[in-house]
Amino acid sequence: MKIKKAGHSLQWKIILLYCMLVFLATTIIGVFLINQLEDYYVNSARTDMEKTVTEGTLMTSLTPLLPLEEHRDEIQTNVEAWAKPLSQEIFVVSDDLRIVASNNTNRGRSAVGILDDGLLLHALSGKSAQNQGYIVSGGGEIHVMNMVFPIKTEQGEIAGVLYLRSDMSSVDEAMAQSKSILLRAMLIGLLITFILSFFISRSITKPINDVTEKAEKMAAGDFSHEVQAKADDEIGRLAEMFNYLRLQLDDALSQIEGEKNKLETVLRHMADGLLATDLSGKIIHVNQAAINILQHAQPDIENEDYDSIMLSFNPGLTLETLKERCANGPDNEIFEVSGKTYDMRFDKFRDENGSEIGIIMIIQDITQRIKAENMQMDFVANVSHELKTPLTTIKSYTETLLDGVADNREIERSFLEIIDLEADRMSRLVSDLLQLFRMESKQDGSNMVEGNLIGVLSLALTKVELSIAGKHQKLNCLFDADRRIAVVMERDHIEQVILNVVSNASKYTQDGGRIDIDAFVADKEARITVSDNGIGIPENALSRVFERFFRVDKARSRSMGGTGLGLSISKQIMEDHGGRIEIDSREGRGTRVTLALPLAPSMMRGTPNID
Ligand code: ADP
Numbered sequence: 001m002k003i004k005k006a007g008h009s010l011q012w013k014i015i016l017l018y019c020m021l022v023f024l025a026t027t028i029i030g031v032f033l034i035n036q037l038e039d040y041y042v043n044s045a046r047t048d049m050e051k052t053v054t055e056g057t058l059m060t061s062l063t064p065l066l067p068l069e070e071h072r073d074e075i076q077t078n079v080e081a082w083a084k085p086l087s088q089e090i091f092v093v094s095d096d097l098r099i100v101a102s103n104n105t106n107r108g109r110s111a112v113g114i115l116d117d118g119l120l121l122h123a124l125s126g127k128s129a130q131n132q133g134y135i136v137s138g139g140g141e142i143h144v145m146n147m148v149f150p151i152k153t154e155q156g157e158i159a160g161v162l163y164l165r166s167d168m169s170s171v172d173e174a175m176a177q178s179k180s181i182l183l184r185a186m187l188i189g190l191l192i193t194f195i196l197s198f199f200i201s202r203s204i205t206k207p208i209n210d211v212t213e214k215a216e217k218m219a220a221g222d223f224s225h226e227v228q229a230k231a232d233d234e235i236g237r238l239a240e241m242f243n244y245l246r247l248q249l250d251d252a253l254s255q256i257e258g259e260k261n262k263l264e265t266v267l268r269h270m271a272d273g274l275l276a277t278d279l280s281g282k283i284i285h286v287n288q289a290a291i292n293i294l295q296h297a298q299p300d301i302e303n304e305d306y307d308s309i310m311l312s313f314n315p316g317l318t319l320e321t322l323k324e325r326c327a328n329g330p331d332n333e334i335f336e337v338s339g340k341t342y343d344m345r346f347d348k349f350r351d352e353n354g355s356e357i358g359i360i361m362i363i364q365d366i367t368q369r370i371k372a373e374n375m376q377m378d379f380v381a382n383v384s385h386e387l388k389t390p391l392t393t394i395k396s397y398t399e400t401l402l403d404g405v406a407d408n409r410e411i412e413r414s415f416l417e418i419i420d421l422e423a424d425r426m427s428r429l430v431s432d433l434l435q436l437f438r439m440e441s442k443q444d445g446s447n448m449v450e451g452n453l454i455g456v457l458s459l460a461l462t463k464v465e466l467s468i469a470g471k472h473q474k475l476n477c478l479f480d481a482d483r484r485i486a487v488v489m490e491r492d493h494i495e496q497v498i499l500n501v502v503s504n505a506s507k508y509t510q511d512g513g514r515i516d517i518d519a520f521v522a523d524k525e526a527r528i529t530v531s532d533n534g535i536g537i538p539e540n541a542l543s544r545v546f547e548r549f550f551r552v553d554k555a556r557s558r559s560m561g562g563t564g565l566g567l568s569i570s571k572q573i574m575e576d577h578g579g580r581i582e583i584d585s586r587e588g589r590g591t592r593v594t595l596a597l598p599l600a601p602s603m604m605r606g607t608p609n610i611d
Pocket of ligand 1: 508
């Protein structure tokens, strides 16, 4: 946001205010003064004229000279005598409005058009009067003051008018001069006011501008600037508070920033997908996990439309559906997309006032969990089934024995042998299960030591030699029995793997078949291969032989005493050793199992530290 600068306008406002106040004050004083002065001049002019008549003997000198027309010359002499020291014009006008005498040149002429008719008539009606006006003289107008006095006979009749005219141009001049002095004083006053108010207003607006400028920088995220607060007045306090606010805000913002970063890191690294939309369906937040789950090619899907993104993922979960479903609280939906199972939980979220502003969704990939749950259920079902079969056999044979049906000792013995065999199978199954359980829960204390793999292999082979020989199978040991291949291992476990694999080779190879065993070092690992020319494994079953309880031919495996757990235990052991087990087979042709283990560090250095 761009903040407009207000300092100048405030400064000019203050200057204008000061100037207006001074202008107003000087105007009022000026008008008052001019009026007073004008009144004074006019009054003194009027008093002068009145004095001429009232204090002097002009009027009294005229009374004996009535009627006026008959004493023209005497009156003229009097008038001239009187007028001499005065700046006024004096006219003596007869009652028929003729100028009888005058210190002006208009003597003998009619007063009409020369003197003010109205005033003359006023005086002829017996009253004194006065007015101001203009007369035309020498091509210009002259401001004059006129005064009339009626000339009365001794009987009180009006015999004529004494008309006085005073030139007021000197008064006008004085007034004009006074006005110009006042105007100049006003202009000087305004100029001084302007200069003073400029500095005064600047001292007010400068700190305000400073605060504004720093606030603008703060808005842009720069909190390093402090406002200089010198004055101990309201503005000084404003600056002080501003600095305090700056520190508080800086603190609060860095806290918020820290929290935000923390939250973003959590959201970024969380395995579950998080998606938030506003109520119009615009995506306002999405984490990387959600983008991965939605398999969206575009990494930045913020601001995009939720429905269009969700359409290809799960068209049933439109924004409207979510809004309806979480109207009364959180809800969830479990669905499958391209072989994966997802659990999507959703709920509305609200702002600080409690009004709903959007929907938040957590998408969890629960494929593994579902798989594990299914496996667990399968496992329990398998175990129950595996235990049930020998138990049923034992139960039926014991019942037969108890019924005394088998009175023949030989039959009795064969029944007991079957019971013994089934009990053995159960015991094997339970011990296999226990081992599996111990390995999975890592309860087996690790007893890894560096040892010779050839030694373990040879020992294991001596344990199965007899049974192999019993089936007339040929055991070919292709490895050099004196060789040392050092690996870090838990001897018992590796021996068990070898026993499982070799006995499988014997079990699933017809009598008279052959079993080749080799041990060597390749690609920096120790390898044992066990090959047979037995029945082999069909291709479609090959990938499943490491599953628990999986057997290609259940009846055959059972008759051989197998539990279906051997290879899965072996795989677990090999993986615990950082190695692997691989199986190649062709149905009817034979099977080859490869066991691979990492070489011991001493073996890698070429100095095996074993017997
Ligand atoms: P079992 O106790 O049934 O032998 P395993 O886990 O050891 O269980 O083996 C799983 C299945 O793999 C066996 O039932 C068998 O069908 C098949 N199998 C394992 N080894 C061989 C082999 N050498 N030749 C043929 N089939 C084999």
